[in-house]
Amino acid sequence: MEDIAATVDAKGQSCPMPVLLTSKAAKELAPGQVFLVEATDTGARSDIPAWASQTGNELIESSEEGDVLRFYIRKK
Amino acid sequence: MTEEAKDPNSMTIIAFSGDLDKLWPTMILSSTGAASGMDVTVFFTFWGLFPLVRDDVRITGYDPMTKMLAGMNAPGMKKAKLSKLNMGGMGSWMMRKVAGKNKLMPPEELFDICQDMGVKMWPCQMTMDLLGVKASQMRPGLGEPVGAATALQKMSQSQINLFI
Numbered sequence: 548m549e550d551i552a553a554t555v556d557a558k559g560q561s562c563p564m565p566v567l568l569t570s571k572a573a574k575e576l577a578p579g580q581v582f583l584v585e586a587t588d589t590g591a592r593s594d595i596p597a598w599a600s601q602t603g604n605e606l607i608e609s610s611e612e613g614d615v616l617r618f619y620i621r622k623k
Numbered sequence: 624m625t626e627e628a629k630d631p632n633s634m635t636i637i638a639f640s641g642d643l644d645k646l647w648p649t650m651i652l653s654s655t656g657a658a659s660g661m662d663v664t665v666f667f668t669f670w671g672l673f674p675l676v677r678d679d680v681r682i683t684g685y686d687p688m689t690k691m692l693a694g695m696n697a698p699g700m701k702k703a704k705l706s707k708l709n710m711g712g713m714g715s716w717m718m719r720k721v722a723g724k725n726k727l728m729p730p731e732e733l734f735d736i737c738q739d740m741g742v743k744m745w746p747c748q749m750t751m752d753l754l755g756v757k758a759s760q761m762r763p764g765l766g767e768p769v770g771a772a773t774a775l776q777k778m779s780q781s782q783i784n785l786f787i
Contacts, residue, residue, distance in 0.1 A: 559726055561728075567655070567658050567736060570657075601660065
């Protein structure tokens with residue numbers, strides 16, 4: 548796995564916060580950098596991929612461990 | 624802009640209701656739209672105008688009737704009521720309590736986030752005149768008051784148009 552430039556901790560947050568925090572983090576990164584989003588809201592399972600496809604950012608990988616959903620995203 | 628040239632990344636919401644249950648989805652959709660790179664505009668009209676009044680302003684209006692209407696509609700976002708079973712504030716209090724427990728942000732905080740993200744908030748000039756709501760009584764950072772034609776022009780350019 549590449550270097551993770553930032554981690555978004557949206558654990559415990561409800562819709563729409565995981566997406567809002569993800570968007571905020573993406574704004575602060577340079578194109579090509581990879582960041583990690585962690586969330587526990589099960590809505591994020593579809594919301595983060597939807598956000599990525601809507602904004603053109605690349606969802607590299609997603610995984611689940613217990614209650615935590617993890618998304619690795621490369622900034623466009 | 625022609626019909627074919629509608630911007631898929633533009634969303635316009637007509638917020639006509641001041642009810643808490645309508646305010647919430649309006650704020651969630653606008654903030655999420657802005658986070659998804661959309662150009663988002665919310666046009667607040669009729670009952671939808673009351674939530675734009677600052678929470679510290681108790682009453683708006685220019686005569687007994689408009690003042691009474693303001694009293695019945697409780698201006699300000701924090702005082703917004705549920706459209707059904709509000710039960711004198713018990714309903715909205717419970718809803719806010721449940722939302723807090725589930726880490727759902729209250730609409731007034733989502734409103735601030737929306738503004739930070741560049742969501743355009745347009746008050747309806749006609750409603751301001753009708754109900755006697757002054758610009759000085761409303762939240763800061765709103766767009767210039769506009770009318771139906773401006774709202775429709777924006778909608779004709781947006782692919783997503785909602786009436787909430």
